[in-house]
Amino acid sequence: MEDTALYTLLLGIQPPWRVTRVEVALAAERIDVWVEEAPGTVFPCAVCAQPAPVYDHTAEQVWRHLDTCQCQTYVHARLPRTGCPGDGVKQIPAPWAEARSQFTRPFERRLIDTLRECDVTGGTRLTGTSWDELWGILARAVARGLARKAKRVPARLGIDEKAVGKGHHYETLVCDLDGGTVEYVVDDRTQASLESYYRQFTPEELATVEAIAMDMWDPYIAATRAYVPDAATKIVFDRYHATTQVTKAVDTVRRREHKLLAARGDLRLQGTRYLWLWNEEKVPEWRRVEFAGVKDAELKTSRAWAIKEALRPFWDYVYPKWAAKYFTAWYFWATHSRLTPIIDAAKTLKRHLANLLTYFTHRITNATAEGINSKIQTIKLMACGYRNREHYKTAIYFHCGGLDLYPRPEAG
DSSP states (O other), X not given: OOHHHHHHHHHTOOTTEEXXXXXXXXXXXXXXXXXXXXXXXXXXXXXXXXXXXXXXEOOOEEEEXXXXXXXXXXEEXXXXXXXXXXXXXXXXXXXXBOTTOSBBHHHHHHHHHHHHHSOHHHHHHHHTOOHHHHHHHHHHHHHHHHHHSOOOOOSEEEEEEEEOSSSSOEEEEEEETTTTEEEEEEESSSHHHHHHHHTTSOHHHHTTOOEEEEXXXXXXXXXXXXXXXXXXXXXXXXXXXXXXXXXXXXXXXXXXXXXXHHHTTOOTTTTOHHHHHSOGGGSOGGGHHHHHHHHTSSOHHHHHHHHXXXXXXXXXXXSHHHHHHHHHHHHHHHXXXXXXXXXXXXXXXXXXXXXXXXXXXXXXXXXXXXXXXXXXXXXXXXXXXXXXXXXXXXXXXXXXXXXXXXXXXXXX
């Protein structure tokens, strides 16, 4: 088989295009392939689709292709421009590549697969491309995926924030709890940030939302109540964030008590931080004897921990009415504990009780969003950060957006 016939098959070249020349430079580990249209070819006009003769050609362009015979392979072509009586001179796109891309579609698909498995810097070493070239592939893939994605509101949403860099800089993430994907990323965690997501949809579309999991962040609550019909019955405060309110209060009690005890030479609470934060059954076997000794002692921390543990059965109820009764009893104990951090945490939960009780109707948490947060953190560590926040958001969509990223020939 001649080289031209072989590379016609390898490149997937279809009439009226043909491979006219192949040059192999083994010492340079490079293969160059020239493609052109058959003489006399008439193309449909890029605007009106009416048959139009070739008017002239562009300057020669070059596209990187998948390696062949362990050599970097490049496709060369002077693309024809048609002369249409109605629309003038128009360039015919290369059928093997996306517009304005330096790579063939098969090579671009390979680069996308590589970027899914490693960071951009690692991808440059594996593929012999530059950082800017690979980032361009990633950004175009995201733009392509977002353009293809159907506009819809997920039935069950999760709203969370992700810290960006040092300082109080955040991104707001809107997630599809059922699909496990990031639907929207926007700077900051203000009311306006979340409202920019809701404004994409009509009131009728937002009315299809069944439930929204979030933490007890007032700007998110206000934005949701302003835009989502019947939001009061659909907002579900995440049970893990709610529990964290009490867990943090226990740790505050422990730190204060340890400071007082240590001043008197009593070091019983030294090194016990995580014992109080774990659920009792999660305490490691090798520390259970130690924990039994301190939790049964007459300590403020022991009382705070017991109150924390007593909140756990609240989430096991089936009906909101019975859960509310249990919370009332727990709240009385917590607010009469004489432990200021516990009292403050209990009052916070009390203020938000209505949307803690909606959990028993919708049974959703923000675990999906938290899982995506963990994946994003891994992406950040792999890439050692991103050059700017737009790059950061693009990377989130690429890895977590559930997008159709791959290039494909246009229909027709």
